[in-house]
Amino acid sequence: MPGASNQYIVMYGEETYPLTRRTVLQTTGAAAVGVVGFSGLAAASDWTVADTPTGDTLHDVTYTSAGAYAVGGSGIGIERTANGWVTAFSGGPTGNGNNLYGSDVTDDGDVLWFVGASGAIGAYDVSTGTVRDYSAPNDVTNNFNDVAVTGPAGDANVYVAGDSGKVYYSFDNGETFDSVTPGSGSSINAIDFYDTRSGHLVDGNQSAFATDDGTTWAKIGVEDADGNLYGVDSDAADDVSVATGVGTVSRYDGAGWTPEPVGNLELRDVEIDGTAGLTGGDSGRVFERDADGWTELSTPVEENLKAVVRGDPDIAVGAAGTVIERTGGAGGGEDDGGGGNTGTVDRLSRTSTQTAESTSLTFEVANDTDGTVVVDGFAVETDVSVDALSRESPEVQLAADTDGEAASGEGFPVDGQTRPLDSAASYDPGTSGSADFGAYDSGNVKLTVEPADTRPESDYLTVTLRFADETAQRFHFAVTNVNS
Numbered sequence: 014m015p016g017a018s019n020q021y022i023v024m025y026g027e028e029t030y031p032l033t034r035r036t037v038l039q040t041t042g043a044a045a046v047g048v049v050g051f052s053g054l055a056a057a058s059d060w061t062v063a064d065t066p067t068g069d070t071l072h073d074v075t076y077t078s079a080g081a082y083a084v085g086g087s088g089i090g091i092e093r094t095a096n097g098w099v100t101a102f103s104g105g106p107t108g109n110g111n112n113l114y115g116s117d118v119t120d121d122g123d124v125l126w127f128v129g130a131s132g133a134i135g136a137y138d139v140s141t142g143t144v145r146d147y148s149a150p151n152d153v154t155n156n157f158n159d160v161a162v163t164g165p166a167g168d169a170n171v172y173v174a175g176d177s178g179k180v181y182y183s184f185d186n187g188e189t190f191d192s193v194t195p196g197s198g199s200s201i202n203a204i205d206f207y208d209t210r211s212g213h214l215v216d217g218n219q220s221a222f223a224t225d226d227g228t229t230w231a232k233i234g235v236e237d238a239d240g241n242l243y244g245v246d247s248d249a250a251d252d253v254s255v256a257t258g259v260g261t262v263s264r265y266d267g268a269g270w271t272p273e274p275v276g277n278l279e280l281r282d283v284e285i286d287g288t289a290g291l292t293g294g295d296s297g298r299v300f301e302r303d304a305d306g307w308t309e310l311s312t313p314v315e316e317n318l319k320a321v322v323r324g325d326p327d328i329a330v331g332a333a334g335t336v337i338e339r340t341g342g343a344g345g346g347e348d349d350g351g352g353g354n355t356g357t358v359d360r361l362s363r364t365s366t367q368t369a370e371s372t373s374l375t376f377e378v379a380n381d382t383d384g385t386v387v388v389d390g391f392a393v394e395t396d397v398s399v400d401a402l403s404r405e406s407p408e409v410q411l412a413a414d415t416d417g418e419a420a421s422g423e424g425f426p427v428d429g430q431t432r433p434l435d436s437a438a439s440y441d442p443g444t445s446g447s448a449d450f451g452a453y454d455s456g457n458v459k460l461t462v463e464p465a466d467t468r469p470e471s472d473y474l475t476v477t478l479r480f481a482d483e484t485a486q487r488f489h490f491a492v493t494n495v496n497s
Contacts, residue, residue: 060299060312060329063336064468065091065098066394066429066475071330072114073159073320078122079139081322083330084113090127090137092431093328095484098336099477100394100429106135106146115159115174115203123166126187128157128173136187138166142431147171150181150190157181161206170227174201174214182227195222195230203282205247213253215242221255221265234270235263244282244292244320256280256292262307275300275307282320293318293329297337312337360386360480363464363488364445370459370496373404373451374474376488380440388417389437390479393450394429397460397472397492401426404452411438413446424455431479450476454497461494 065071069086076082081093088105090113091098105111106127113129125137132154134147156176163170173181173190178198181190195201199217206212210227219238222230233253235242240259247253251267258279261272278295285291290302297314299321300307318331326338366376374393380386391409393402402408403424411417417438419425425432440446453460460474467489468475474490 060310060337060339062313063093063098063338065334065336066100066468067091067334069334070112070332071319071334071336072112073116073127074322074328074330074336075116075118075125076122076322076324077118077125077139081324081328082116082125082137082139083320083328083336084116084127084129085330085334086112088113088129088133090125092139094477096477096487099392099431099485099487101142102137102144102430103428105129105133106144106148107133109133114157117160117162119162119164119166119169121165124162124169126160126162126169126171128160130156133157134160134171134173134187145187147187150183150187151192153177153181153192155179158201159203161204161212163206163209170206170209172204172206172212172227174204176200178216180204180214180230184227191228193228193230195224196220196232202241202243203245205245207247207249207252211250213245213247215245215255217241221245221253223250223253225250234265236270237272238263241279243280243294246283246285248286254283254285254290256283256294262290262292262302273302273307276309281318284321284323286323289323291321291323291327291329293321293331297331297335299329299337310339359486361440361478361486366462366464366490368461368463370461370494371451372453372456372459373402373449374460374462374476374490375447375449375451376464377445377447378440379445380442383442385442386440387437387481388413388434388440388478389481390431390433390485391419391450392429392431392477392479393425393427393475394477395427395474395492397474397495398497399427399453399458399460399474401454402451403455407435408451409434410449411446412449413438414441414444415439427453429475429477431477431485437481448476448478457497459496460492461496462490462492465489465491 071083071085074083084090087110090101092101111130111133116127132149136145159174161172171183179192181192183190201216204214211225221234224230244256253265255263260276280294283292288304293299297312299310316332316335318329321329326340361378364377401424407418407420409419417434419434469491472492476488479485
């Protein structure tokens, strides 16, 4: 994508970090492709496991102007916030819960596009939290494995990699799609673009293709490919990297391919900028590239990894909802922050909770800070049998110095998606108030809960309060009894 000199800054409270290539913008211009090999195993690497709201496989991860998002099984999209990973949307673009396999973002970072099983195509506006459905273009319901997007929000070019060997492309922001078959009809595994209509793809026939107009494709290799090709990083016409199923990263310099040995495993994704890079795959294994070659980094997981993204933090995602992070990555130094689990936004303390069997959740909060705290959004998520918050009075009521509320005639889904309050709540320094969420399924479900410092592995209820500066704070509860 054009505009390599630009960097977007994501801010979480007083913490900031820059976004890098494939986060929002992809670099232009060629980079030297040299002969590089595996240089050894690192003793330590500072990767940590992040708490996530899903146990489904996460297939892709992308940085946007609002931070990192990952997509995966059952149509889930999760968002990295100042207080950890939370559900951004669920059920996919149609609500049918089709698995999502690939994602990419517009040049301005404002809209996340994603694709998946049964023709699923959707676009998520990271500022408003709305999802638009573009599924089944031309009534096609094949599985879609990956997507590349160029151009700004509202005027994007969209390229979808199909299981049938076709690329479905749109030059009008997804309103209409045409298709082309670059190769033999083998499944297209990955696609990536470095400019408006220029990019590369790899397919299940161990082949790589290039385009400079977005509609016609030419085969460029991969010579001597001994295994499947899973991931592609397209930085220029003569700077392409491919992750293979035989533990090598194959690099193209415009004239030919050079295999770089990495390890004895299937590699699923790769990102390289100049001499620096990241790749990952089986059994939680991650490798980092520098001028001397590839080095394996120790990680705290053994789940298979599906995708990596460089930034600060570096992020890898995979099976069973796995997310691992490394601060001080491509986007900045050790002290650059980046929110997530290290974000410090504990502005409201939870002073008491209505724990006995109840049709709604009520707890008391206090502002112990020296400044005014304004809450303008909320989310509620659980894994027990509650589908919605619905009652005649406002479903969400925040009693504060300035009260806040949110009302819906149809109720609010308990899906972890952040929604705006109709009126914001304001807590002055040293004051307290109540937070009331309910009723569960119109009062047909009663829960007994206990406050928890972290989200329980199961039987949990989590409330997220979003503050006016777009940071957030989560309040976890253990559900000890369900009466329905």
